[in-house]
Amino acid sequence: MFETVVKVLADYKDLSPDDITAQSTFEQLGVDSLDTVELVMTLEDETGIKVEMNEKLKTVGELVKLLEEGRA
Template structure:
């Protein structure tokens, strides 16, 4: 299986024009600097790149939680 966390961090880092090392998987999306519109755009890109369906909920607030969700599918 693809490196889900690595792929997500890469997508977010590119989107925010930051280094991947600057993106903490335990920081909340808002701490990283993402709003709900950003997240929707990123989720579409992640679904394409990871070839999966992502159903976001209020509990999914960090990269780590998003990785867990994707890996459970």
């Protein structure tokens, strides 16, 4: 799941995948709250998982966790 999130995020924001870690915050990556929604929508389409938005999402790792919980 981490790799999928990194790929989608790197494509969306034109970032190098090497610069993205689980600890990276969205703020550091220049990802605002609506970008997060865009990411979740793209990831939902790619994975078939449906999640509820959580305004408190701060890091890439937290987004990965949210998606993994949605799959369970």
